Amino acid sequence: MADIDKKARDKTKIINIFGETNETWRRLKKNKTAVFSLFVLIILAVLGIFADFVAPYSYFEQNLHDLLQAPSRAHWLGTDQYGRDILSRLIYGTRISLSVGLIAVGLALFAGGILGSVAGFYGKRIDTLIMRFMDIMLSIPSVLLALAIVATFGTSLPNLMLATGISTVPGYARLIRASILSNKEHEYVEAARAVGAGDFEIITKHILPNCLAPILVQATFGVATAILTVAGLSFVGLGLQPPIAEWGSMLSEARGYIRDYSYMLISPAVTIALTVFCLNTLGDGLRDALDPKLRD
Amino acid sequence: MIKYVLRRILFLVPTLLLVSFCVYAIVHAAPGDPAQLALGEGATQAAVEVKRIELGLDKPFIYQYFAWLKNVVFHFDFGSSYRSEISVAYQIRSYFPNTLKLAGLSVFFGALIGIPIGILASVKQSSWFDNFVMSIAMIGMSVPAFVLALVMILIFSVKLRWLPSSGFSTVSEMLLPITALGMQPMAICARMTRSSMLEVIRQDYIRTIRAKGQSELKVIVHHAFKNALMPILTTIGLQFGALIGGAFVTETIFLIPGLGRLLVTAVTNRDYPLVLGGVVCVATVVAITNLLIDVAYALVDPRVQAQFKNAGGGAFSWPTLIKRQGIKPK
Numbered sequence: 001m002a003d004i005d006k007k008a009r010d011k012t013k014i015i016n017i018f019g020e021t022n023e024t025w026r027r028l029k030k031n032k033t034a035v036f037s038l039f040v041l042i043i044l045a046v047l048g049i050f051a052d053f054v055a056p057y058s059y060f061e062q063n064l065h066d067l068l069q070a071p072s073r074a075h076w077l078g079t080d081q082y083g084r085d086i087l088s089r090l091i092y093g094t095r096i097s098l099s100v101g102l103i104a105v106g107l108a109l110f111a112g113g114i115l116g117s118v119a120g121f122y123g124k125r126i127d128t129l130i131m132r133f134m135d136i137m138l139s140i141p142s143v144l145l146a147l148a149i150v151a152t153f154g155t156s157l158p159n160l161m162l163a164t165g166i167s168t169v170p171g172y173a174r175l176i177r178a179s180i181l182s183n184k185e186h187e188y189v190e191a192a193r194a195v196g197a198g199d200f201e202i203i204t205k206h207i208l209p210n211c212l213a214p215i216l217v218q219a220t221f222g223v224a225t226a227i228l229t230v231a232g233l234s235f236v237g238l239g240l241q242p243p244i245a246e247w248g249s250m251l252s253e254a255r256g257y258i259r260d261y262s263y264m265l266i267s268p269a270v271t272i273a274l275t276v277f278c279l280n281t282l283g284d285g286l287r288d289a290l291d292p293k294l295r296d
Numbered sequence: 297m298i299k300y301v302l303r304r305i306l307f308l309v310p311t312l313l314l315v316s317f318c319v320y321a322i323v324h325a326a327p328g329d330p331a332q333l334a335l336g337e338g339a340t341q342a343a344v345e346v347k348r349i350e351l352g353l354d355k356p357f358i359y360q361y362f363a364w365l366k367n368v369v370f371h372f373d374f375g376s377s378y379r380s381e382i383s384v385a386y387q388i389r390s391y392f393p394n395t396l397k398l399a400g401l402s403v404f405f406g407a408l409i410g411i412p413i414g415i416l417a418s419v420k421q422s423s424w425f426d427n428f429v430m431s432i433a434m435i436g437m438s439v440p441a442f443v444l445a446l447v448m449i450l451i452f453s454v455k456l457r458w459l460p461s462s463g464f465s466t467v468s469e470m471l472l473p474i475t476a477l478g479m480q481p482m483a484i485c486a487r488m489t490r491s492s493m494l495e496v497i498r499q500d501y502i503r504t505i506r507a508k509g510q511s512e513l514k515v516i517v518h519h520a521f522k523n524a525l526m527p528i529l530t531t532i533g534l535q536f537g538a539l540i541g542g543a544f545v546t547e548t549i550f551l552i553p554g555l556g557r558l559l560v561t562a563v564t565n566r567d568y569p570l571v572l573g574g575v576v577c578v579a580t581v582v583a584i585t586n587l588l589i590d591v592a593y594a595l596v597d598p599r600v601q602a603q604f605k606n607a608g609g610g611a612f613s614w615p616t617l618i619k620r621q622g623i624k625p626k
Contacts, residue, residue, distance in 0.1 A: 139583040140315055151323070
């Protein structure tokens with residue numbers, strides 16, 4: 001009997017999620033720029049994942065015969081001061097940037113999710129304690145906090161992910177707390193409790209799935225911000241160290257050759273701007289699609 | 297009203313204390329012995345021991361923190377750089393004004409152009425102008441300042457040779473950095489102004505004023521814009537804070553002697569007193585900016601005052617509210 005109940009519950013849940021996703025997708029499809037952005041992002045992700053197979057050359061191999069070559073058929077975007085193929089470095093850089101962005105946001109969501117859920121669900125003292133602390137963290141500019149963390153623990157890839165992640169935790173904690181607060185008085189929470197669900201199950205299986213929309217939107221913008229933070233840090237030499245191909249450090253290297261070899265600068269600049277633009281428009285589109293009320 | 301302002305100022309104290317404590321703790325956790333760092337690699341064991349006692353490193357962590365705090369609060373003394381032994385407070389005093397100037401002018405430039413664009417876009421909602429300008433704003437929001445800076449150097453300094461590519465003392469030197477750093481605030485201002493105006497324009501009282509035969513210009517500027525202004529001002533304040541924190545890349549590109557570039561050098565040299573002092577100073581300025589926005593808000597908007605009176609005065613704060621709810625300008 002209990003088994004049947006559970007199956008029935010799962011089934012309705014699946015239908016609900018799919019129903020909503022379909023509806024959202026239908027609305028998102030109408031937004032041409034958002035669809036275009038999603039398309040570009042998927043291509044970038046595929047390029048990043050399969051960089052080893054797609055990239056025509058390796059990202060670190062130096063070729064002293066082909067230094068600073070302008071774009072040609074052999075090197076579509078030219079080569080840099082060590083004769084490395086810029087297109088290949090950009091493709092490997094996609095892998096770094098997207099994974100840093102996704103993992104940093106994932107970490108921030110995880111930490112912010114726990115803090116926000118606890119604060120919102122249990123309220124009272126623990127809420128005040130957590131949220132006051134989050135308010136205080138908000139008054140340190142996130143780039144600076146990341147800078148301080150990188151300064152202390154060094155500039156490795158995991159540290160960068162952690163640093164960019166930690167500095168955005170308060171935003172997610174706030175958002176998730178607000179969503180939990182507005183959802184926890186609903187009847188379905190009471191119903192779940194009546195069938196014997198524990199706090200953890202109620203939060204993770206019932207409340208959080210119902211407030212995914214704003215979280216998803218914020219996370220999309222968050223990935224863009226994280227990519228920019230890491231690119232900025234790498235640009236000033238406090239991010240990933242050579243020979244790792246990272247968009248920010250590629251720009252920083254290109255800066256020295258700006259007078260005579262400006263093509264070195266253009267392609268990473270366009271790639272960064274395009275990626276962030278796509279993430280921002282996708283975020284905008286998702287927000288409109290998920291919550292039509294917000295539309296002007 | 298005075299009580300609200302006082303309360304907000306009082307809230308600043310624990311905030312700054314905790315910020316300084318957190319940053320102190322992070323920096324304290326850095327690997328390596330500060331005394332060794334200060335003296336360099338070749339120092340003898342005995343000299344390092346003496347330096348440790350001189351820097352107070354033999355004391356417990358909490359004691360060190362409070363000793364540092366005491367010096368900061370009463371003497372504005374952040375210690376001195378490890379290598380150069382120059383006073384951190386002196387360095388901050390000589391570098392910070394440039395950052396403030398850069399961030400302030402950039403935000404001003406952004407608001408000056410962004411707000412009128414936003415108003416026009418909202419008045420002509422869904423027209424080709426609106427669509428065009430908002431697409432540009434989206435691009436402006438997406439191109440980071442350092443990418444824009446490099447591209448502008450390429451065009452205006454290298455190719456056209458119109459403007460110098462570094463420095464920050466003459467107007468022609470300031471033009472590129474301010475445009476590069478001001479583009480994002482401009483885009484955000486335009487989007488925020490547009491959405492805030494759209495919200496107001498739909499209200500009944502605007503229709504009433506129109507029905508009374510008021511000229512369209514007066515309706516927009518006098519009645520609608522005035523009521524749409526507060527979220528815009530808040531955005532401007534937040535942008536100012538963000539730019540102070542984020543100006544370091546632009547400063548590095550244009551070789552501007554600002555706090556951000558100082559901090560980057562400090563991090564590279566592992567000059568921890570300077571990192572600590574710089575981050576705490578920036579956080580203080582950002583916190584004070586937020587406070588000023590809140591006070592301005594309370595002064596202008598009777599609703600905030602009323603809310604304060606009725607609710608007994610929670611720490612209502614627009615910057616935190618906007619950040620909390622993750623509101624993005626649309």
